[in-house]
Amino acid sequence: MRFLTITVKELRLWMRDRHALFFTFALPLLFITVFGLAFSGDMGKIDVIVVQEDDSPLADNYVFALNVVFDVTRADSAAAAENDVLDGEKVAAIIVPEGFSENAAPVRLIYDETKQEISSIVMRTLEGVTMGFLGQQPPISAESVSGKQLDPFQFIVPGMAVMFVLMIGGIGGAESTIKERDKGTFKRNLLAPIGRASYLAGKLLSHFLIGCMQLAVFFGVGILLFGMSVYGSLLLVALIGALVIILAVGLGLLVSSFVHSQEGASSAVMALVLPMSALGGLWFSIEMMPGYMQSIAQILPTYHAQNAFTAVIMRGKDLAAIAPSVLALAGFVIAVLVAGLLLFKWEE
Amino acid sequence: MAIVEIQGLTKVFNGRKAVDDINLTIEKGEIFGLLGPNGAGKTTTIAMLSTILPPTKGTATVDGCDIRRQPKEVRRVIGIVPQDVALYDDLTAAENLAYFGKLYGAVGERLKKRTDELLRLVQLKDRTKDRVKSFSSGMKDRLNLAVGLIHEPRLLFLDEPTTGLDPQARQAVWEMIKKLQAEGASILLTTHYMEEADYLCDRVAIMDDGKIIALDSPAVLKKSIGKLEVIEVKATGIPRTLLAKLRKLRGVKEVVQTSEGLRLLSPTADAILGQVVGLITSKKVRIDSLNVAQPALEDVFIKLTGRTLKD
Secondary structure, eight states: OTHHHHHHHHHHHHHTOHHHHIIIIIHHHHHHHHHHHHTSSOOOOOEEEEEEOOOSHHHHHHHHHHHHHSEEEEOSOHHHHHHHHHTTSSSEEEEEOTTTTTTOSOOEEEEOTTSHHHHHHHHHHHHHHHHHHTTSSOOOOOOOSSOOOOOTHHHHHHHHHHHHHHHHHHHHHHHHHHHHHHHTHHHHHHHSSOOHHHHHHHHHHHHHHHHHHHHHHHHHIIIIITOOOOOSOHHHHHHHHHHHHHHHHHHHHHHHHHOOSHHHHHHHHHHHHHHHHHHTTSSSOGGGSOHHHHHHHTTSHHHHHHHHHHHHHHHOOOHHHHHHHHHHHHHHHHHHHHHHHHHOOOOO | OEEEEEEEEEEEETTEEEEEEEEEEEETTOEEEEEOOTTSSHHHHHHHHTTSSOOSEEEEEETTEETTTOHHHHHHHEEEEOSSOOOOTTSBHHHHHHHHHHHTTOOHHHHHHHHHHHHHHTTOGGGTTSBGGGSOHHHHHHHHHHHHHTTOOSEEEEESTTTTOOHHHHHHHHHHHHHHHHTTOEEEEEESOHHHHHHHOSEEEEEETTEEEEEEOHHHHHHHTOSOEEEEEEESOOOHHHHHHHHHSTTOOEEEEOSSEEEEEETTHHHHHHHHHHHHHHTTOOEEEEEEEOOOHHHHHHHHHSSOTTO
16 A cells, blocks of 8 residues: 555645645635625626617507617717717617508618627517517517526536636646656656556545545535525535546646656646537537537537536436446546556666 | 676667666675776666666566566665765655665664664764755765665675765775675676776776776786886876877887876886986976876776776
8 A cells, every 4th residue: 555655645745735725715705705796696687778769659559669678878869879889889770661550661780890799689579579679579478497496606606616727637636746756756656666666656645635535525516505406416416526627637647757847737638628619518508609610519528528517417427327328438537547657667 | 696687688769778787796795896997888777786777678686686677676686876866855864775775675773773873884873863955065975875784685786986085085985885895795896997996996997988897806807908017107197199209119019098197008117217208308397296106907908998087
């Protein structure tokens, strides 16, 4: 059991590194808090300008309807409204022209194409309101599927957890080996009568435990402080978490065999993990991306981790339902770990 | 009784023989010196003996254990003090010792006692609970040595133990090595300081280009070069042509340029002194000092190879 000596030493060194502790716990918690709170509550109405040129009662009612869905500011002339949009003060201007009530002139929408996402929301909302108002479409009857409240923490906590476990496991694991090589302690360890397997087992176990502490803290804070509900089994959450942690540990091992400086290790891990996090849907749901990007996302381990996590946390799915993502994730874990072990350099 | 027996040990790197078929026996309780210039194969030999580098051919036993077949047993017997300090900066002196002690299987009271003992030996008792990063380089060197001793090795490898130390610190390390020998350890020491080998070693092997070119006690080796005396000349700016001229002088066996000036080996040093001075001054070289001395180990190497150790 001499590998435990190595594990204890690694953990002791880690706990004495305040910088590492900050990145392991404080920074991710800050992200979880900020993003979780930012996405909480009502989205708020979008500010638009309305210019009413038709003063029939019908137009009055139409503008009243717009008032329900938008935060409306009135303007007197279409030219002034257009200027405000051009200056970026408002996203869009809606002109209700003379002849609107006689169906002689269409409603005009002036929008800012540099604010594409919001503009398109305004456009579709306006289409809906207008069609409904003119009686061409029945009013919508909306029913939520799960009957459960949307809680952004159910998305943010696993997302940030996956990202920071991969980042810390990758950087921490690679750096500790690189530092040992620089300091000569790597050779000194190998000169002791312990096997190579014990050496690696001791190191990897310490980084696995750090990952476990991270997940426990992130989910603990999410559940206890922010009241995040987990509808599915916590055991399943732990299983997915364990796979993510082993993936992170394997990543650290792999990076340490290619990169020879501590700075290089953190750059390499960031260059891998940050795009994988964005594309894999750890920051926002991948449905917001174009179709081909969504296809790319599905070949990333981050996507499968987040997919499995949210299925269990938000929808209470069981193991059978998340099996494809869990298997995909396990495949990545095995590939990275085996590559890391095979490519590990035992020479100085 | 032998602690190390080396038979036909060879290491080839990219077709070059770094260590070329060496045979050697080191007795228990001996301080054995491995001398030679950089690249002679000393470090490669030590690396093979410490089981971290597999030999190309041949083998060796350490305390009866084969370095190829019983690497773990060999590692338990040997203690290695690397030339560069290899410690954990964020662990304390005691934690560094305890960590490496545990890797060697030491536990509990025995480990604690040994840690205390070593901290006292290297005069770090009052810094036990301080992290290594707060240590001076001299203190790190001493702790580095102590870590190599934590598992009470029967054979200690010291790689250039005094390189970069000032004369006072060097003397302190020498005393410590003598003390370890008195406690029963066998020591294999590599160095390129001849006076170090001369002072410490019971026997020395001189290595050059992967081979052992001489092996005996320092006294016998010095005698082996015959009744030679050494003329040491301290001077700067010596032209190459002067060396050639001096070499042709009757009664001069060997001339080499050193970092300080010249070293001439001659059986009749007093008789040729005048001619030597004449030749040097004729080249407009100013002599800072001149000295006739008994040969040192360095001169054995010069006699054997025609080069100094720094070449």
